[in-house]
Amino acid sequence: MSEPVINIGLAGFGTVGRGVWKFLRSQEDLLACRTGARLKISKVTTRTRSKALDQGVPESMLVPSWKELVSDSQIEIIVELMGGVQEARELVMTALRSGKHVVTANKALLAAHGEELLGIAREQGKKLLFEASVAGGIPILKALQEGLVANHVKSIHGIINGTCNYILTTMRDQKRTYEDVLVDAKRLGYAEADEALDVDGYDTAHKAAVLAALAYGVWVPEAKLFTQGIRSIQQQDIAFARQLGYEVKLLAIIKNDLEETLEIRVNPTLIPLTHVLASVDGVFNAISLRGDVVGDALFYGRGAGEAPTTSSVLADLAEIAKGRGRQEAASFCKPLVKKVLQIEEIISRYYLRLTIEDKPGVLAQVATVLGVHGIGISSVIQPETHEENGVPLIIMLHDAQEQKFVEAVKEIEKLKVVQAPAVWIRVEDFSS
Numbered sequence: 001m002s003e004p005v006i007n008i009g010l011a012g013f014g015t016v017g018r019g020v021w022k023f024l025r026s027q028e029d030l031l032a033c034r035t036g037a038r039l040k041i042s043k044v045t046t047r048t049r050s051k052a053l054d055q056g057v058p059e060s061m062l063v064p065s066w067k068e069l070v071s072d073s074q075i076e077i078i079v080e081l082m083g084g085v086q087e088a089r090e091l092v093m094t095a096l097r098s099g100k101h102v103v104t105a106n107k108a109l110l111a112a113h114g115e116e117l118l119g120i121a122r123e124q125g126k127k128l129l130f131e132a133s134v135a136g137g138i139p140i141l142k143a144l145q146e147g148l149v150a151n152h153v154k155s156i157h158g159i160i161n162g163t164c165n166y167i168l169t170t171m172r173d174q175k176r177t178y179e180d181v182l183v184d185a186k187r188l189g190y191a192e193a194d195e196a197l198d199v200d201g202y203d204t205a206h207k208a209a210v211l212a213a214l215a216y217g218v219w220v221p222e223a224k225l226f227t228q229g230i231r232s233i234q235q236q237d238i239a240f241a242r243q244l245g246y247e248v249k250l251l252a253i254i255k256n257d258l259e260e261t262l263e264i265r266v267n268p269t270l271i272p273l274t275h276v277l278a279s280v281d282g283v284f285n286a287i288s289l290r291g292d293v294v295g296d297a298l299f300y301g302r303g304a305g306e307a308p309t310t311s312s313v314l315a316d317l318a319e320i321a322k323g324r325g326r327q328e329a330a331s332f333c334k335p336l337v338k339k340v341l342q343i344e345e346i347i348s349r350y351y352l353r354l355t356i357e358d359k360p361g362v363l364a365q366v367a368t369v370l371g372v373h374g375i376g377i378s379s380v381i382q383p384e385t386h387e388e389n390g391v392p393l394i395i396m397l398h399d400a401q402e403q404k405f406v407e408a409v410k411e412i413e414k415l416k417v418v419q420a421p422a423v424w425i426r427v428e429d430f431s432s
């Protein structure tokens, strides 16, 4: 007996759209055997038609607007791969309200409107799936909702932007500046012409918002999600961090150890070289997660690119084809947290680099200010240099509340023997 056909409307034919077109065909039999249904693209819409025609999409399949996908009663699933927010939101809303399931990879859309769109999906009894929106080919969202469903997730630490990880790794290995490596990243296609979304941390923040929503049932608005990118990271800090036994990574950090309180932020972070995330180099992504039942778990793989991202889109299509429900479970749960911490409230360790006058007693003055704020020093290094314009002093600090730490740094910057600005980076020791 032949399998039922599920017709798909594909919106967007860029990197991921092209992958879905190619791999849905090459994997059609495998998916049919595994899901019991035949997934077939019946209509495609995209802005530049020639890109689709060049890949063998028949002219008869191409329609000028997504509106023709959602009004087609034969189409059961819309795959949104256009990117952007406003038009994608309109498409997803209209598709769900027209009784279609939706699969998207659009993290910017979800971070801004995920709650609203999932609400519509629920009302309509349709699925809105988005595995590819976080960490490309790594099936972390399905893991959270299926394999780890019995866990309360205590923490998530993610390297989930390949561009930033490539830049930081290359700065370290080739001892080059941020600006210099960024040029390479653009040439190699790892960074967009406008790099801001990646290097300023917003792409990571969008993905962090999606992870938090699935782990805790709460959508944290972008304005409440502290986001700091990697533009200000200097090669010398990466080198000093290595001397101290740390690696600098852009991390998404989500913690829920305090009852009903969520800590969520994106910032460059020193992580111990002994931690497995420290060895995640180049464009690779990894997510380290701690559950109260499973303990520590690690997910590693390619976070972007045509094939890895397509793998996740096809997994969502297969899930719909199998007729399994998963989103219902997550979205019907009561949110697990009531308060999202402000960045000033978090507790962290810190790396602090000062430029100081090369004379005795400076460390004592700095230590006094830190002591007044109740902040302890865990180690100090002062490389031997004889520069006229001051010498570096690197201090690793014990846990401190961010507000107190920032106040202490402001006072330290006012010391006559210290040149402002101080450079500091949060440190994660994975103890919680």
Ligand SMILES: NC(=O)c1ccc[n+]([C@@H]2O[C@H](COP(=O)([O-])OP(=O)(O)OC[C@H]3O[C@@H](n4cnc5c(N)ncnc54)[C@H](OP(=O)(O)O)[C@@H]3O)[C@@H](O)[C@H]2O)c1
Pocket (backbone or CB within 6 Å): 011, 012, 013, 014, 015, 016, 017, 045, 046, 047, 048, 051, 066, 080, 081, 082, 083, 084, 087, 105, 106, 107, 108, 132, 133, 136, 303, 304, 305, 306, 309
């Ligand atoms: N690339 C990745 O590795 C990756 C990984 C994870 C998630 N994602 C997400 O997946 C989505 C697609 O990414 P991508 O890299 O494939 O983007 P892309 O290469 O820029 O492709 C977007 C496609 O959508 C088309 N398009 C844009 N607006 C449209 C409209 N209003 N109507 C019809 N077509 C329209 C574009 O047409 P033109 O060809 O004329 O520009 C292009 O074909 C984004 O949300 C992205 O964040 C991407």
